[in-house]
Amino acid sequence: MNVLIAMDSFKGALSSERAGKALERGILRTSGHQTTVCSVADGGEGxxxxxxxxxxxxxxxxxxxxxxxxxxxxxxxxxxxxxxxxxxxxxxxxxxxxxxxxxxxxxxxxxxxxxxxxxxxxxxxxxxxxxxxxxxxxxxxxxxxxxxxxxxxxxxxxxxxxxxxxxxxxxxxxxxxxxxxxxxxxxxxxxxxxxxxxxxxxxxxxxxxxxxxxxxxxxxxxxxxxxxxxxxxxxxxxxxxxxxxxxxxxxxxxxxxxxxxxxxxxxxLINRYVRLEQRLHTADLVITGEGQMNHQTLQGKLPIRIAQAAKKEGIPVLAVCGQREVDCIALTTYFQGIFTIQQGIYPLHEALAHTEEYLEETGYQLMRLITMTAGISHTVLKNQKVTIAEELCRKGKTI
Structure with a gap:
């Protein structure tokens, strides 16, 4: 599976590139996947x-x-x-x-x-x-x-x-x-x-x-x-x-x-130079995200822009974040799944200090879930663009 990782920065913790690389390390702990990390931003930090x-x-x-x-x-x-x-x-x-x-x-x-x-x-x-x-x-x-x-x-x-x-x-x-x-x-x-x-x-x-x-x-x-x-x-x-x-x-x-x-x-503005759409042509799955995903994300923040671009190509998109606003249902219309990286209840300063390792662990567990539960092979995903959410729901799982 070819995975395109296009993360926004995690404010106060990691740049877009470092967040993407951390997620990539976790994904590559599983076998059978190729990754591309793309540094992106939406006009904010980074x-x-x-x-x-x-x-x-x-x-x-x-x-x-x-x-x-x-x-x-x-x-x-x-x-x-x-x-x-x-x-x-x-x-x-x-x-x-x-x-x-x-x-x-x-x-x-x-x-x-x-x-x-x-x-x-x-x-x-x-x-x-x-x-x-x-x-x-x-x-x-x-x-x-x-x-x-x-x-x-x-x-x-x-x-x-x-x-x-x-x-x-x-x-x-x-x-x-x-x-x-x-x-x-x-x-x-x-x-x-x-x-x-x-x-x-x-x-x-x-x-x-x-x-x-x-x-x-x-x-x-x-x-x-x-x-x-x-x-x-x-x-x-x-x-x-x-x-x-x-x-x-x-x-x-x-x-x-x-x-x-x-x-x-x-x-x-940044995409005039990054040209994300060209990178999407070879992707089977896109993973994006930011530190907090909430109602403000819907105002054109980076994860929404990435999801919209991927949707045009028929590519499923997952979001990974530090915190998620639970009652912001509208977010679910853009992503096949939204995952938080928290490993427990910690003070904010401690959670920020461990952002990199939490992202890596989430990437690892996420790809294990996709591989073992969804059972999506590289060929099926590429040729049929099977939605990860549909496969997981068919198996009785909830994202």
Whole structure:
């Protein structure tokens, strides 16, 4: 059996490649299987690393602010497309969540200012194209911090200039239109592609505030205010910010779109280089997954994208994860089986420390189950595309 392993990173534990390799080691402890590990990402953590496996480039560091206005060093990937110099940036390296302890103070302070600083530097170094992966962030400022970092003044209702050391969305009323147009024209020299990790619109039930801001520390009162302010941001921009992806990165995608950036999904952007569909042609089974699979996974996260691509080829897909939201029934429509790697009840820090060995053991046990219980031979699976779930159910087993 040819098994294609395309795992997302396990946040705080393993990169896409390491997660895939761990699963592969377990699978290869059984006999009769061939494996291919593909580094992939959806715009979140590990996206630049996954891209680096597909292009010939080099890393370069820059200085900018982080989410809390401290100076940091950020690593980006430089590579060429023909004669054009490109730069891949992971927003989470500047203002990532990174398992931080969050509170209402976090929501009030965190800003995307540093990304604006970085974009200024990239423009000054004759970068022709920027691939910006926008996932795993701790901010909810609608991208207004980016505007500040680019030198655009923001004002409150009284006409006071907003400070650049807090979340500007709370007090925002309008911006310096002349400066805005100047910056927008300048950035027009540099193609900016934004890889969104979710399909969320800017506001509303599925938007960045009501869906994601609580996990970034926002309390109920802050969420109400931020939601109102996002409506105002759309009014001031005179653009439709309810299209898919505008809510990515706490609305940072919307702010970048206002500046002329092209929004796409992170998986699709990376897949222009990975070309996963070509690898699917020789696969009999696909295994994907991520650290947590829940209702947010359904918003276009990597495992869903992988499952959709495999379905087009008629290839069964299994998902492996660290935790699964039990009552998210919709997930089962995409996968023939969803398996958690937990070997017992442990504190989170201990479970994260053992992620690699748990993945290996799960890969081993999973392939034993497929081989012994389902009884699917390489020839049958390849020629008939027998669904693993159907075979297991016929044998009276439950996934």
């Amino acid at each position: 996206s630049v690393h996954a891209l680096a496996a597909c292009v010939k480039g080099e890393y370069k560091t820059w200085q900018c602010r982080d989410a809390f206005h401290q100076r940091i060093t950020v690593r980006t990937l430089l590579f060429k497309e023909g004669e054009s110099l490109c730069c891949a940036v992971e927003a989470a390296d500047i203002f990532g969540l990174h398992n931080c302890e969050v509170s209402s103070a976090t929501a009030a302070t965190a800003s995307t200012y540093g990304l604006g600083e970085l974009l200024n530097q990239l423009h000054g170094h004759a970068i022709h194209k920027v691939l910006l992966f926008l996932g795993g962030t701790i901010t909810t400022d609608g991208g207004l911090g980016v505007l500040q970092g680019l030198g655009i003044r923001l004002y409150d209702q009284m006409g006071n200039v907003l400070p650049d050391d807090c979340n500007p969305l709370f007090a925002f009323d309008h911006w310096d239109e002349e400066a805005f147009q100047t910056v927008r024209k300048k950035l027009g020299d540099m193609k900016l592609l934004v890889g969104c990790d979710v399909c969320a619109p800017l506001y509303g039930k599925e938007g960045c505030v009501l869906t994601y801001s609580a996990q970034k520390g926002a309390n109920a009162m802050q969420m109400h205010k931020l939601e109102q302010q996002l409506h105002l941001l759309e009014q001031r921009s005179a653009r439709n910010l309810m299209q898919e992806g505008c809510g990515a990165g706490g609305g940072c995608a919307a702010g970048l779109h206002i500046l002329g950036a092209e929004l796409t999904f992170g998986y699709e």
